Amino acid sequence: MSGGATRPWVELRQVTLRYGHVQALAGVTLRIAPGERVALVGANGSGKSTLLRLLHGLVGAHAGGLQCDAALRQAMLFQRPHMLRTSAQNNVALALWLHGTRWRDARLQALAALQRVELQGVAARNARTLSAGQQQRLALARAWALRPDVLLLDEPTASLDPHAKREVEALLADFAAAAAGAAQPVTMVFSSHNLGQVKRLARRVIYMEHGRLVADLPVHDFFNGPLPEAARLFVKGELV
Numbered sequence: 001m002s003g004g005a006t007r008p009w010v011e012l013r014q015v016t017l018r019y020g021h022v023q024a025l026a027g028v029t030l031r032i033a034p035g036e037r038v039a040l041v042g043a044n045g046s047g048k049s050t051l052l053r054l055l056h057g058l059v060g061a062h063a064g065g066l067q068c069d070a071a072l073r074q075a076m077l078f079q080r081p082h083m084l085r086t087s088a089q090n091n092v093a094l095a096l097w098l099h100g101t102r103w104r105d106a107r108l109q110a111l112a113a114l115q116r117v118e119l120q121g122v123a124a125r126n127a128r129t130l131s132a133g134q135q136q137r138l139a140l141a142r143a144w145a146l147r148p149d150v151l152l153l154d155e156p157t158a159s160l161d162p163h164a165k166r167e168v169e170a171l172l173a174d175f176a177a178a179a180a181g182a183a184q185p186v187t188m189v190f191s192s193h194n195l196g197q198v199k200r201l202a203r204r205v206i207y208m209e210h211g212r213l214v215a216d217l218p219v220h221d222f223f224n225g226p227l228p229e230a231a232r233l234f235v236k237g238e239l240v
């Protein structure tokens with residue numbers, strides 16, 4: 001399952017990216033088709049965040065080729081969301097307004113997005129006073145209100161307690177399931193250290209090591225089939 005014959009959302013060829021002397025991505029070749037749900041796994045520093053940032057255009061490659069379908073709308077979520085010092089509702093409405101929605105409509109659509117993540121009760125609260133779990137749900141509402149075709153998530157539940165983790169993961173599963181029936185299903189690429197979450201949310205798993213893609217397999221094969229040694233030890237270490 002490496003993107004198939006359909007027109008890819010993104011295609012990378014031998015991409016290299018450095019931060020000073022640190023080689024964060026080394027010869028990455030990758031193709032992701034619309035509608036895929038891809039998990040990026042690997043040890044700390046293996047390049048997962050960098051790859052996500054590259055896919056979202058936040059950093060540029062130093063060498064290699066990257067082609068992306070610019071017609072598809074993208075949104076990205078981070079481990080710790082950045083909220084503006086205004087109400088939860090305004091945080092979503094401002095994102096919509098910046099994308100050209102009239103303020104009145106933006107406020108209404110924001111409320112609908114808050115309902116979807118069950119935050120309507122705190123719509124008027126300063127977003128920065130919400131709990132970490134509520135802020136991540138708000139970030140999800142803000143991203144989702146923009147109706148992205150592609151959702152990139154960098155360890156979206158890593159800094160949450162188990163309860164909030166389950167809530168956010170359930171929302172992601174819900175969004176993915178709702179989008180699966182849509183004409184254009186959402187493409188999701190997320191990094192995670194939580195292999196249970198990877199099993200539940202991903203269809204394809206990419207294992208990274210030192211900026212390289214060491215394994216790229218359908219989720220079932222990743223957890224049940226033979227793996228390159230490093231990836232096998234990683235999975236084993238996580239499962240004990």
Ligand SMILES: Nc1ncnc2c1ncn2[C@@H]1O[C@H](COP(=O)(O)OP(=O)(O)OP(=O)(O)O)[C@@H](O)[C@H]1O
Nearest residue numbers: 019022023024042043044045046047048049050051
């Ligand atoms: N802004 C930066 N400046 C310098 N080096 C960086 C920067 N961001 C990342 N790096 C380095 O690039 C490499 C890849 O980092 P990256 O954050 O992409 O890995 P990761 O797999 O997402 O790690 P983690 O699981 O800890 O989030 C690491 O060696 C990291 O120290």
